Amino acid sequence: MNISIPPAPWQVQQWLNTPEPITLAGLRGRVVLVIAFQMLCPGCVSRGLPQALRAHSLFADSDLAVIGLHTVFEHHEAQGSRAALAAFLHEYRIGFPVGIDAPSAYGGLPQTMQAYNMQGTPTTLLIDRKGQLRLQHFGHLEDMELGAAIGRLLEQGTQG
């Protein structure tokens, strides 16, 4: 893991797959995996989201929360609506909560994407049980590396 800093707050316009909005404060005590994606991003569809689904399944009985963040910064007409995203989540059987990153008032990158200075999609975040951002990675992480990082953070939470 490459950092240990307080994460910027999430600016989410709407949530799907969850009855209640999700907040960083509400996740305190759990390890959090965030996958920032766009539904028309090939690397997200072929690698990032399938990996997040594997993590969601593998760690189902642990304290890992898996959260999607739809950070639309291009093709707004095609992927900017809640309906388009809902259809996508349905077809790809993505059952974990997904927030729609709030668009910027000035166009360009949406607000959370900007606050984290993300370089594109997919971007993976890991937040530890104490609420610190411990990893931020643009592009693909190998499964073994992501698994090891999650394993370390889960273990930290259970000790001293």
Next chain:
Amino acid sequence: MNISIPPAPWQVQQWLNTPEPITLAGLRGRVVLVIAFQMLCPGCVSRGLPQALRAHSLFADSDLAVIGLHTVFEHHEAQGSRAALAAFLHEYRIGFPVGIDAPSAYGGLPQTMQAYNMQGTPTTLLIDRKGQLRLQHFGHLEDMELGAAIGRLLEQGTQG
């Protein structure tokens, strides 16, 4: 190959990636690979379209024409617009011509999809040099099998 019948005409609302509409008559003399897909169909995105792109590249110097047909039968609000499809083709670097199957006046399956009695997406069609429909397959075909079918049809055209 499992059939040899005249193909139903294509009912295409709009074409992308081509300056002129494409017709079965205009393709006579060439072998034609058609991939019927939806942009939010996971099997199309992960297997059918990458395969069509491989065929497009492998047979670039031959008489094979590769054509996409966007047969939207669900999630119209998400994938029914030309803009959504154009964004998708751009992101997935699909450069071959793609026609938007004409919606039915009564809802349900679009017109070409109905005329071919397609069961879903992806569906692969192969048309021979004489304009006969020789193969129609719903789901995935292995690359070797599709290659063999194309090879046979290309060879037929150069003899007798």
Next chain:
Amino acid sequence: MNISIPPAPWQVQQWLNTPEPITLAGLRGRVVLVIAFQMLCPGCVSRGLPQALRAHSLFADSDLAVIGLHTVFEHHEAQGSRAALAAFLHEYRIGFPVGIDAPSAYGGLPQTMQAYNMQGTPTTLLIDRKGQLRLQHFGHLEDMELGAAIGRLLEQGTQG
């Protein structure tokens, strides 16, 4: 396909998976796929042999003959015995006939490998129904390309 020449005769020390030795003359009228391999060649094990098995299965009802040629040019102590090869064929469930290329009297490349001027393993050969060598390829061929080449040669045999 890149050539059309008479193939050099095969110099085979022993055959496995066949009651009778196999000869080029005996294969006349059929299309022949030859995979030259070594049991300790990673590219053969991971790609070349699985591909030959796919071809063997896909074209089981056609006139394609699939033949292996064990062209040992290194690690003779590990892969040079019939027993080692037999164990390998058993474990990898390779049921098509495999000939052991005859060692050279002077060491170095075995005789058939030399006669074909093969550059290493895996090497793929295709022979047409008239007994002409039509393709020789060192390294991996994509499934679609090999399928197309086989399809063309199978088709040629049924015309003219």
Next chain:
Amino acid sequence: MNISIPPAPWQVQQWLNTPEPITLAGLRGRVVLVIAFQMLCPGCVSRGLPQALRAHSLFADSDLAVIGLHTVFEHHEAQGSRAALAAFLHEYRIGFPVGIDAPSAYGGLPQTMQAYNMQGTPTTLLIDRKGQLRLQHFGHLEDMELGAAIGRLLEQGTQG
């Protein structure tokens, strides 16, 4: 991880890729990944050993030791010699230490394989920093799961 017991001692006939024999006692303080394999076991070659190589590379700067154990229980004539194994390790670029499990005096399973009651190959073992056997798995483990188990054990060692 499914267990926490003292591991049986290793009965190794010879070691490759290491100047000195390796012992459980000498590894105390490190996390140890053991891959028990046979060079003619397809599941070992296609999945288990590539995974061990990925772990060896990914955790190169950590306290993980990766060890191979050649547990030959069949095809002794083909894979039972040091020369055969050395050729295999060379071709597959396996650079971590590999021990040859000592054959049983009575035939059948080699001694270490017996002592661990392994059901076949590949079998994966994980030993923690305190020298306890924490995981034993026959067949394939997904990369994310193995990564998580290694990450947890590496983390345990640095706390308390």
